[in-house]
Amino acid sequence: MYDVLIVGYGPTGMLAAIMLGRAGHRVAVLERYKTLYNLPRVGIVHDDILRIFQEIGIAEKIHPATFFLPRYEMANKHRVLLSNDVQPMATHGWPEMTSIYQPAFEAELDALVRSLPSVDVVTGERVVALTQDAGKVEVTVEGDGGARRDVAGRYLIGSDGGNGFVRGALGIEYEDLGFVQDWLVIDAKAKRPPRPEIPLLRQFCEPEQPGMTMQMGPDHRRWSFMIFKGESAEEAMKPENVWRRLARPEGGTPDEFELVRVASYKFQSLLATNWRVGRAFLAGDSAHQMPPFLAQGLCSGFRDGYSIAWKLDLALQGKASPAFLDTYMAEREPNSRATTIESMRVGQNVNERDPEKVRQRDEQLMALQAAKDQAAPREKNLIAFRVPGFKQGFVAPGAPGAGDVFPQGRVSRNGREGRFDDVAGRGFMIVTRSGDAVAALSDQDVAFWDALGGRIVRIGEDIVDTEGVYTRLMDAYRCDVLVKRPDYYLFGACKNVDALPAMLAELRRQMG
Numbered sequence: 001m002y003d004v005l006i007v008g009y010g011p012t013g014m015l016a017a018i019m020l021g022r023a024g025h026r027v028a029v030l031e032r033y034k035t036l037y038n039l040p041r042v043g044i045v046h047d048d049i050l051r052i053f054q055e056i057g058i059a060e061k062i063h064p065a066t067f068f069l070p071r072y073e074m075a076n077k078h079r080v081l082l083s084n085d086v087q088p089m090a091t092h093g094w095p096e097m098t099s100i101y102q103p104a105f106e107a108e109l110d111a112l113v114r115s116l117p118s119v120d121v122v123t124g125e126r127v128v129a130l131t132q133d134a135g136k137v138e139v140t141v142e143g144d145g146g147a148r149r150d151v152a153g154r155y156l157i158g159s160d161g162g163n164g165f166v167r168g169a170l171g172i173e174y175e176d177l178g179f180v181q182d183w184l185v186i187d188a189k190a191k192r193p194p195r196p197e198i199p200l201l202r203q204f205c206e207p208e209q210p211g212m213t214m215q216m217g218p219d220h221r222r223w224s225f226m227i228f229k230g231e232s233a234e235e236a237m238k239p240e241n242v243w244r245r246l247a248r249p250e251g252g253t254p255d256e257f258e259l260v261r262v263a264s265y266k267f268q269s270l271l272a273t274n275w276r277v278g279r280a281f282l283a284g285d286s287a288h289q290m291p292p293f294l295a296q297g298l299c300s301g302f303r304d305g306y307s308i309a310w311k312l313d314l315a316l317q318g319k320a321s322p323a324f325l326d327t328y329m330a331e332r333e334p335n336s337r338a339t340t341i342e343s344m345r346v347g348q349n350v351n352e353r354d355p356e357k358v359r360q361r362d363e364q365l366m367a368l369q370a371a372k373d374q375a376a377p378r379e380k381n382l383i384a385f386r387v388p389g390f391k392q393g394f395v396a397p398g399a400p401g402a403g404d405v406f407p408q409g410r411v412s413r414n415g416r417e418g419r420f421d422d423v424a425g426r427g428f429m430i431v432t433r434s435g436d437a438v439a440a441l442s443d444q445d446v447a448f449w450d451a452l453g454g455r456i457v458r459i460g461e462d463i464v465d466t467e468g469v470y471t472r473l474m475d476a477y478r479c480d481v482l483v484k485r486p487d488y489y490l491f492g493a494c495k496n497v498d499a500l501p502a503m504l505a506e507l508r509r510q511m512g
Contacts, residue, residue, distance in 0.1 A: 002028045002120075003316050005139060005153035007127050008160030009033075012284030012301035014109040016157050018056055019309030021116035025316055028151055029119065030141055032126035032160075036110060039261045040102045040187050043216040044069070044295035048387070049302050050094035051408060051488060055421060058108040059094075065104030065217045068095050073202040074349065074365060076358070078249060081205060081365035082372075091386070092488060093408030093419045097295065099201075101217030130156075130169040130280070137279045155279045155312055159305065162270070162285040170277040177269035179291055179344045181351065182227040184236045184245070185265055188257035189220050198250055203293070203346075205361070207353040212293075213250050221257065224292070226351060233264035267291040267347070269340050275329035281308050287332070290340040293347040294385055300336050303387075307332055310486045314511065319452060321512025324394070331393035331403075338388050346385075389489060396506050399492030400477035406484045409469025417466060424463050428454035429484040433474055435497035437481070445504050483507065 004020050006013045009031035020027050045053075053059040072084045090096040113119055122141070128148070129140035137156040142148045158166025194215075204211040204225075211225040225245050227236045235241060242262055246252050270289040275282045284301035308328050314320035349365075352358050390403030408420045416423060428449070430437050437456050438446060449456075459465050474480060479493035483503055491507055494500050 001136065002026045002151070002153035003155070004028075004312060005030065005137060005151060005156040007031075007139070007156065007158050007166050008164060008284070008286070009036075009121065009123065010159060010161065010284065010301070011106060011109060011298060012305040013157065013159035014106070014113055015052065015056075015302055015305035016159065016283065016309045017113045017119050017121075018109065018116070019306060020313060021113065021119035022056075023309075023313045024118060025313065027116075027119045028153065029113070029121045030125060030127055030139065030151065031121070031123045034124040036103070036106055038103050038106075040216060040220060040222070042102050042295070042298040043099050043214055043222050044097050044299075045100050045105075045302075046097050046296070046299050046387075047090040047092040047094040048405075048488060049299050050098065051092040051421070052302060052306055053105070054094070054419065055426065056112060058105065058112065061108050062100065062105045065101040067099045067200075067215050067218050069097060069099050069201045069215065071200060073199055074205050075199075075202055076205045076362055080202075080369075081362055082369045084372075091405050091407045093410075093421075099214060099216050101220055104217070127160075127165050127169075130166065132156075132278050132280060154316065156281070157305075157308060157312075158280060158282050158286050159284045159301070160286055162268075162289050164286050166280065167272060167282055167286045170274075170280055170282075172272050172274050172277065172282065174270040174289075175273050177271065177340060177344065179267065179269035179347065181267045181291075181347075182233060183265050183267055184225045184227050184233075184242075185261070185263050186223040186225075186242055186246070186259065187216070187220060187261040188222075188252060188259050191256055191258060194221070194256070198252075202250060203350045204250070205350050205352070205358075205365075207355070207358050209245070210351045210353075211245075212350070220260065221252070223251065227264065237262050237264060269344050271333065271337055271340065275333060276326065281325075281328060283308055288336040288340060290336070291343045291347045293350060294339065294343045296339045296343060296385075296387070299387075300339060303335070304332055306487065314486075319511065324510070324512050327393040327510075331390045334391065335388055339385075342385050394485060394491065394510055395489075396483070396492030396503055399494070399503065400479055401473075401482065401490045401493035404490050406482070406488050406490050407469055407473065408488070409465065409467040411463045411470075412466050413463045420463075420469075424457050425455050427486050428452045429482075430454065430456045430500065431459065431470060431482040431484065432456070432480060432497060433459040433471065434480045437497050437500055440497040440500050441504070442501065445501055448508060449504065 003025040004027050006029045074082045087096040125141040125143045127139045128142045136152045138152040201214040213223045216222045268289045272287045283304035395402040411420050413423050477493040480496050481494035483491045485491050
């Protein structure tokens with residue numbers, strides 16, 4: 001009997017396995033393919049994902065495979081309509097978005113998973129049946145020779161993709177939000193330094209050929225182009241047609257690039273109508289599929305894997321009730337829905353082909369650019385999308401800051417300066433700037449907080465807020481106390497330490 005079964009060994013499943021395995025839980029990962037895909041599919045990670053990489057210890061290891069993209073452009077026939085500066089240091093203490101060569105971070109995730117003694121990775125066996133009762137989930141797996149065996153766990157995470165087995169076995173349908181297009185995706189490795197005129201990240205808002213290009217890590221480049229009605233994917237993927245599409249100033253030639261992967265994708269907007277059935281949960285593409293125009297699909301999968309892992313950890317330890325696990329969908333589904341809708345909106349800007357609507361769009365984007373050029377520096381990020389926080393789930397009702405991001409600034413402690421998570425710690429945390437939090441709590445409250453592994457950190461005494469990040473946040477909430485969840489979000493903020501017992505009582509009630 002495992003604690004958790006994970007079906008699917010893509011990045012979402014890998015991260016969940018790492019989080020649960022490091023917490024000491026017995027995990028079985030079941031993957032139908034025998035080896036990693038080892039080709040790029042996703043090219044960008046955002047600052048919260050880099051914060052996750054920081055937490056699990058691979059951020060520095062993957063750094064050589066990353067490339068900072070300082071600018072996001074939308075252009076029509078080489079005329080830039082709107083250019084957005086990418087923040088080199090964003091909310092989570094890392095660049096707002098960074099391009100990356102996916103096989104590099106997958107290799108590090110794989111190595112980390114396989115180093116964990118409580119995690120078993122089983123490849124080359126596909127799940128063919130799933131049943132569950134009040135105490136466990138049981139799956140039947142089948143190997144190449146047809147031999148079958150049963151594997152049981154207390155919980156199951158289905159991270160086996162949009163066409164995977166688990167979602168269908170649970171009887172969960174997709175809600176279609178209405179975006180569906182066929183696209184050609186071209187990945188190439190540079191043979192020599194790129195021409196300086198090739199943009200690092202640009203959307204081609206051209207009615208004749210919607211598309212995009214981006215630098216992907218230090219040595220690779222991606223292009224994507226819409227496949228038109230009447231053109232088959234097979235035709236679009238032929239080398240001569242690939243190079244025909246790349247015959248443009250932002251493109252490339254066989255002398256400059258070696259094709260690594262050419263594939264056709266159906267860009268869709270799908271959300272699972274339910275993310276939990278009994279002891280089984282969906283994560284990643286099995287729970288949502290979104291157009292790639294915000295580069296948020298993989299990142300959303302990482303957020304799923306992280307979220308369900310820390311919540312399962314509490315439930316498996318008996319520190320939270322099984323009902324607490326309902327907060328997973330309550331938080332992640334609205335968050336993914338908002339991200340999908342925004343991806344669709346940006347995609348419609350890129351893909352518009354009606355001449356009059358194209359003219360209106362160009363005028364609107366150039367007007368935004370003109371306003372941006374005249375704005376103060378801190379007001380210049382007009383098209384950056386920040387993933388929303390949580391309005392429901394594991395949050396303190398009506399409290400300031402409830403469900404907002406707990407940012408990561410730089411702090412110092414005993415002469416050591418660094419990012420907050422590394423210096424002050426992780427997990428449940430009470431952060432104050434005045435008052436004695438321990439004195440304000442009862443012995444029972446202190447014992448409860450200690451049982452959660454919770455920390456109490458006072459700004460000015462335990463740490464120095466060197467950038468003023470947390471002082472400004474407390475000023476904005478008009479509060480002196482922040483109560484942080486085990487992830488990167490706030491349960492809520494209190495006006496002072498006298499209000500802390502009531503907030504901890506609410507936190508304890510929600511955990512069951």
